[in-house]
Amino acid sequence: MDSNSKPHHHGHHHSHDYGSDKRIAWAFFLNASFAIIEFVGGFLTNSTAIMADAVHDLGDSLSIGLAWLLNRLGHRNPNDDFTYGFRRFSLLGALINGLILIAGSVWVLYTAIPRLWDPVMPVAEGMLGLAILGVVVNGFAAYRLSEGKSLNERMLNWHLMEDVLGWLAVLVVSVVLMFVELPILDPLLSVAFTIFILINVARTVYETLRLFVQAVPDRAMSQRIKQQLTAMPEITDAHHLHMWSLDGEHHVLTVHLVLQAALDMNQQACLKAAIAKELAEFELAHTTIELELPDEACRDQKPHDKQ
Numbered sequence: 324m325d326s327n328s329k330p331h332h333h334g335h336h337h338s339h340d341y342g343s344d345k346r347i348a349w350a351f352f353l354n355a356s357f358a359i360i361e362f363v364g365g366f367l368t369n370s371t372a373i374m375a376d377a378v379h380d381l382g383d384s385l386s387i388g389l390a391w392l393l394n395r396l397g398h399r400n401p402n403d404d405f406t407y408g409f410r411r412f413s414l415l416g417a418l419i420n421g422l423i424l425i426a427g428s429v430w431v432l433y434t435a436i437p438r439l440w441d442p443v444m445p446v447a448e449g450m451l452g453l454a455i456l457g458v459v460v461n462g463f464a465a466y467r468l469s470e471g472k473s474l475n476e477r478m479l480n481w482h483l484m485e486d487v488l489g490w491l492a493v494l495v496v497s498v499v500l501m502f503v504e505l506p507i508l509d510p511l512l513s514v515a516f517t518i519f520i521l522i523n524v525a526r527t528v529y530e531t532l533r534l535f536v537q538a539v540p541d542r543a544m545s546q547r548i549k550q551q552l553t554a555m556p557e558i559t560d561a562h563h564l565h566m567w568s569l570d571g572e573h574h575v576l577t578v579h580l581v582l583q584a585a586l587d588m589n590q591q592a593c594l595k596a597a598i599a600k601e602l603a604e605f606e607l608a609h610t611t612i613e614l615e616l617p618d619e620a621c622r623d624q625k626p627h628d629k630q
Contacts, residue, residue: 347391350464350479354486355384357460361453368449376457376489383486386423387479390416407609410569414534417571420479421528428485428521435513442506450497457490477527477571485520492516531571540568544605551601552580557594559583563613563623573608579623581615 361377364370393416401408465483492512499508539545545566552561560581568574586594591614598612615621 346467347387347479349467350483351384351387351391353460353464354380354387354483357457358384360456364449364453368446368453369443370445370450373445373450373453373493376486376493380486383424383427383483386420390420390479392416407569407575410573410608413570414531417477418528418531418535421524421531424481424485424524425521425528428517428524431517432514432521435510435517438510439507439514442510444500444504444506445509447497447500450493451501454490454494454497458487458494461486461490481520481524481527485516488516488520489513534568534571537567539566540571540574541566544574548576548602548605549578552578552598555594555597555601557583557586557590557597559617562621569608574605575609576602576605576607577611577613579613579615579621581619582617585616586614 358377358380361373361380365374365377390413393412396409396412399405399409461483465480465487468480468483492515493509496508496512499505534540545564548566549561549564552558558580562579562581564576564578566574566576580598594614595612602610
C-alpha cells in the first residue's frame with residue numbers, strides 16, 4: 324500500500340525559489356557590468372592582474388547567467404517526462420559552474436606563477452580605485468547570495484567570494500606598491516587566494532557529483548528517519564529505505580515499513596497521519612511509504628539483498 328505525502332510548507336519553498344532567482348539575477352548583472360569596467364580599468368592601469376581578473380569575471384558572468392536560466396527552468400511543474408520536476412537542472416548549473424571555476428582557477432595559476440619570475444609594475448593608484456569598487460560590488464553580490472542554501476547558489480557564492488578575495492589582494496598590493504616597488508606581491512597573493520578557492524570549490528563539486536549519482540544527501544538524517552519510524556509501536560521493521568536529493572535542498576524518501584499486525588482502514592489512516600507527523604521535521608519534498616503485513620513477502624526483496 325503506497326501513500327504519498329508532502330509537507331505543508333510548499334508556499335515557503337515557492338517563495339524561497341523565486342527569491343533564489345532574484346539573488347542570482349543580482350549577481351549576474353553586477354558581475355557582468357563590473358567585468359566591462361575591469362577591461363577598461365585594466366587597459367588604463369596597464370595591470371595584467373586586473374586584465375586577468377576581467378577575463379575571469381567574464382567567465383563568471385557567463386556561468387552565473389547559465390545558472391540563472393537553469394534555476395528558472397527548475398521551477399517548471401512536473402510532466403510525464405520529468406515526473407519529479409526540473410529541480411535537478413539547478414544541480415546541473417552548480418556542477419557546470421564548479422567545473423568552470425576550477426578551469427578558471429587553473430588558468431589564473433597558469434598566468435600568475437610565471438609572473439613570480441617576471442613581475443610587471445602596474446599603475447598602483449588606478450589599481451587601488453578599481454580594488455575598492457571590486458570589493459564593494461562583488462561583496463554586495465556575495466552577501467545577497469549568502470542567503471541562499473541551494474548548491475547552485477553556494478557554488479555561485481564561491482565565484483563571488485573568489486572575486487572579493489582577489490580584489491582584497493589587489494587592494495593590499497596597490498597600497499604597498501604606492502610606497503614600495505615590489506610588484507612580485509601581486510602574483511604571490513593571486514596564487515594564494517586561487518589555491519584557497521580551488522580547494523573549497525573542489526569539495527562542493529564532489530558533493531554535487533555525489534548527489535548526481537544519487538548518494539544519500541545526509542546520512543545522519545537518513546539514520547534518524549529509520550530510527551524514528553521503527554520506534555513507532557505499529558512498526559517492527561523498515562527496509563528498502565532509499566533517500567536521494569533533487570537539488571541539494573529538496574530530498575526524496577521511499578521506504579517499506581513492516582507492520583506489527585494487520586490494520587483496518589481507519590487504523591491505517593491514523594498510522595499514515597502519525598508517520599507524516601514523524602517525518603514533518605525533515606521537510607522532505609516527496610515521500611513514498613509502503614506498508615507490509617507481518618507475513619507478507621516483500622516484492623522488491625532479492626535473495627542477495629542484505630537489509
